[in-house]
Amino acid sequence: MAEYGFPGDTLCCVALTFDDLLRRARALPRDGRRAILGIAGSPGAGKSTLAQRLVRELNGTGERWVAYVPMDGFHLADAELERLGRRDRKGAPDTFDSAGYAALLRRLRDGTEADEVVYAPAFERELEQPLAGAIPVDPDARLVVTEGNYLLLDTGAWTRVRPLLDEVWFCAADEERRVRRLIARHERFGKSHEEAVAWVERSDERNAALVAATRDRADLVVPAEELT
Ligand SMILES: Nc1ncnc2c1ncn2[C@@H]1O[C@H](COP(=O)(O)OP(=O)(O)OP(=O)(O)O)[C@@H](O)[C@H]1O
Ligand SMILES: [Mg+2]
Numbered sequence: 322m323a324e325y326g327f328p329g330d331t332l333c334c335v336a337l338t339f340d341d342l343l344r345r346a347r348a349l350p351r352d353g354r355r356a357i358l359g360i361a362g363s364p365g366a367g368k369s370t371l372a373q374r375l376v377r378e379l380n381g382t383g384e385r386w387v388a389y390v391p392m393d394g395f396h397l398a399d400a401e402l403e404r405l406g407r408r409d410r411k412g413a414p415d416t417f418d419s420a421g422y423a424a425l426l427r428r429l430r431d432g433t434e435a436d437e438v439v440y441a442p443a444f445e446r447e448l449e450q451p452l453a454g455a456i457p458v459d460p461d462a463r464l465v466v467t468e469g470n471y472l473l474l475d476t477g478a479w480t481r482v483r484p485l486l487d488e489v490w491f492c493a494a495d496e497e498r499r500v501r502r503l504i505a506r507h508e509r510f511g512k513s514h515e516e517a518v519a520w521v522e523r524s525d526e527r528n529a530a531l532v533a534a535t536r537d538r539a540d541l542v543v544p545a546e547e548l549t
Contacts, residue, residue, distance in 0.1 A: 339374075339548050342490075345541075346375055346387075349487050350463040357430055357485060360468035360543075362492030363529035364412065365503035367545030369393075371492050372468040379464070388462040390429070392469025394442030395422040396451045411449075412528055414471050414479060423481035429458060429465050430485055436460055446510055468492075470528060473535035483538065491539035495546055500526070 349356035358375075362368045372389060379387040395418045402408040407416050429439055443455035458465065471479050472489055483489065503525055507517035536542065 337543075337548075339378075342375065342543065342548065343378055345488075346379060346464065346466070355430065355432060355463055355465065356487040357426060357465045357467060359472040359482070359486040359489040360466065360492055361470065361472040361489055361532065361535065361539060362468075362545070363494070363499060363532045364470060364525040365499045365506065366492045366494040367499075367502075368468040368470075368492045371543065371545060371548060372466050376466050385459050386462055387464045387466060388456070388458040390425070390441045390456060390458065390465050390467045391444065392417070392422055392467060392472065393444035394451050394456065395419070395425075396444050398450055410524055410527075412470075412524055414474060414476065414528075414531065417471070419471070420478040420481070423478055423485065426467065426482060426485040449510070470532050471535075473538040474531065475535070475538075488540045489538070490541045490543050491536045492545045493536070493542050494544075498546065499529075 346358055349358055360368050360372050369391065372391070376387050376389045396411070397405075397407075397416055397418060399408060399411075402411055402416055407413070410416060425439070425441060437460055439458040440454045441456040441458060442451045442453045444450075445452045445455075467486070472482050472486065473491070474480070474482075500521060503521050504514070504517045507520055508514060512520065
């Protein structure tokens, strides 16, 4: 059992279980229309872990009525970041193809030809590069779960994202644990401890501050620790 609340913490604060989240997600597709659930949160908060568990448990065995489409797949390639002079702040809002992400969400929302699979890109963590055509969304997928840092940002093309999402949940983590896990993950993917700490302090934490400021725009705040 965990605590959760509405943004601002003024409206209410009630107990919540993972089953409650499953029920809430299950109820989103209505009138035969495909729904899109967004999960926002700071770097390393546990968004991907939470989203993947939701999708796994909603689908059960053998079903594919829920699709997982992470915002991460819209990272610009390193070659393009070099060209733009933004390689040293990879992960910042202007290092993603935000307009492309919004366009894909719109396509997923509007629906396509009856038998058309929509392909989304993935972010390949070993290569640290986006990979086109990696994630198939079946035509009969009734729910899409998307997750990423900037779903609630109100600058540039990010502003197009929120209206395309039926609900946005904000994955809130204990800050100390979040930073510790982020450093550990950078180390796991090849950085030395010093490099990992420096990257987190210089880059991830600047982005985390931007994301934290968007928390009040979420429909629901989910505490990562107890639910993932
Ligand atoms: N509840 C948890 N308890 C312990 N470790 C966790 C928990 N949730 C996530 N982690 C670990 O913390 C790290 C970050 O989690 P995750 O990748 O889900 O976060 P994220 O918000 O998607 O991060 P990013 O913004 O970088 O994509 C991972 O290594 C994951 O295994
Ligand atoms: Mg993630």
